[in-house]
Amino acid sequence: MRRDRSVTLFAGPFLWQKIGMPAWRGIPFFVLFLLGCEGADDGGGAGGSAPEKPVGTKPRQGPPAFAVGGFSVQVPSITIQPGEELFPCFIAPLERTGPSRVVGGGTVTVGKGMHHGNITSRPKTGEGFRPCPDDGGLAGEAGDVLAGGAVLFGSTTQVEGQEWRTFPDGMGFPIGDDSEIVLRLHLLNTSQEPIDVAPKYEWFTIDEAQVTHLLGPLIWRYASFEIPPNAEATVTTDCTLGTAEPMHIVDMMPHMHKLGTAFKASFIGGDLDGQMFLDSPGYNPDGLITSFDPAVVIQPGDGFQFSCTWKNTFDKTILEGVGDNEMCMMFGYAWPYESALSAVAAPGGGCAMLPVPKPQGWE
Template sequence: MSQRILSTSSFHRHGRVSRCLCGMMFALFVPACGGEANAPAAALPAFSKGDKPLAEPPMYAVGGFHIDLPKETLAPGEEREVCYLLPLDITGPSRIVGGGYVTVGQGMHHGNITSRPKTGEGIRMCPEEEPGTLGGPAGDIIDGGAVLFGSSTQVIGTEWQSFPAGMGFPVRENQEIVARMHYLNTSSEPLEVAPKYEWYTIDESRVEHLMGPFIWVLSGFKIPPKSEYTGIGGCRIPPGMNVVNVLPHVHQLGTRFTGEFMGGPLDGQLFLDSPGYSTEGVIVQYRPAIDLSQGEGARFSCTWQNTFDKTIEEGIGDNEMCMLFGYGYPYEQTYSAFATGPENCIALALPSLD
């Protein structure tokens, strides 16, 4: 497997990046934001209005797989992070995923489900990772795994992550599932949480667009006490990437998440304007997909209203995150972005499927 790395604000400069830096690019659930600026004011163009994915199995489904996570009991106000390894047992002839869903009650802050090369049998806890080594979702993806599911913050009920007909992402053979779960009991009573996930594979002969996952992250923000703050990141991306599904991720102080074209005749034109934190689900699907070739890349922002008498930084608990992850096509032209400001960015392509 090989990767293409595009450094800083220009995609004409290529170079080598350490495995650790690549990890930052694919750390789908690392806290992030940075760079203060005024929030974009452009209106959503008619051609790019997104909707929720269809809450139903994809067309041409021929099989699938599922997991039921072990039950966890949370005390009132308790926050817990757990990680499980589970078998990836696909039924049917296909390894192209066309959609799936999670069903969960109260208590799941969010869940990050990936695949990675198989390391054992049965359901078991993830081993501790050695300090200074690349791990987490970053390592999974760089080692040839897939992003199977990411959920909205504090979602309750059933949330779908499905794709338009003829679209799906690949899952390699000899893989296992990694479920990195962030639980938070915001109630005054103990509760039990046990998420269930289901995926559908589709007929490979019907696949028109093979998709890949991406994550756009901003890093290094500090939100002053009792104030509103907007962080902006921007990244120039090579032509060819089409955005299909996106999932903004912020915590409870988040009030807005935007995505817009960067450069070109559509510079500043919004294709995403999300309310930020919402328990109703914030996954957006574009039909047709957003063609980033209409600009030179993408700019994205998070806005927070800090109600605390303290500075808020990146992290869990009272702290915040700012990231956008999703799926695009074609696979080999889908880029992630790690930004520290409106013009500072590193873009990273997915590992080759060869």
């Protein structure tokens, strides 16, 4: 079954406001929008035997196969007072060991108090470990990647302990030469005592001769929603793939806050039309990163649907944002790099999709 879409093309790096969507910190949306509008359902489907539905599992809890080096960074300890919310940002040298520029996996180790961290690389701007200058919204993560950087790591909301993001054998994402690491952290102390937070990140590079698929990062986001007081709410959108090659998703991680009860994603079109490939609670500090091997395959002209569900226990309306507010996002990786499309939707706005440029030196 296929759904017809009218497609409008927008070019330019920062077109968020053109479709009425605020740009929240930590969202790398970049250069191209393919805006698909809902159309009629004309039925039908491809012949032949139906493919098996992909099954998600927890990623390997350890370094990737074919590891030949890597890099790491230790964030200095930060004290958060009870009820305090902080957004520290640091720049660290990317001091890579070994010959490879392909990252096959990474891990973060952290105690209580880290809501999440968005970690990117970008071409070098200075020396040593130092605080970030004020880079304001879109000039942050998006600017890093547009400048020739990469998305290095995103962690589960409120995760504690060690979390791994290791890709299937022979897969990894590229990083540029002469780069630095940018660590944008969101810290939140919901306890009654001060907390010291000091996350450590470590990445593992893999033998480039063993690389079968180069991965590109992607983010799916539903923006500008409202959740009424003391109510349940679900937002849903359909997105159509406009690439020349299929998108093979091998890694997915929903990002919602404590009111989140479900993040779901399913196929649109093809033999698996309507079948779900991700059914996640949306919020679980024990870890939500899901690995797919074989991959979730979205064919050109087909698409996917994703949704977020919340239960608002507050006597106030909840919006998209930080603090008590909520988010509806999914961070992931897919191949080929050019088919790893990010997506954003909003009430009445359709689904906009866009690719991510390759890091410096990989163009």
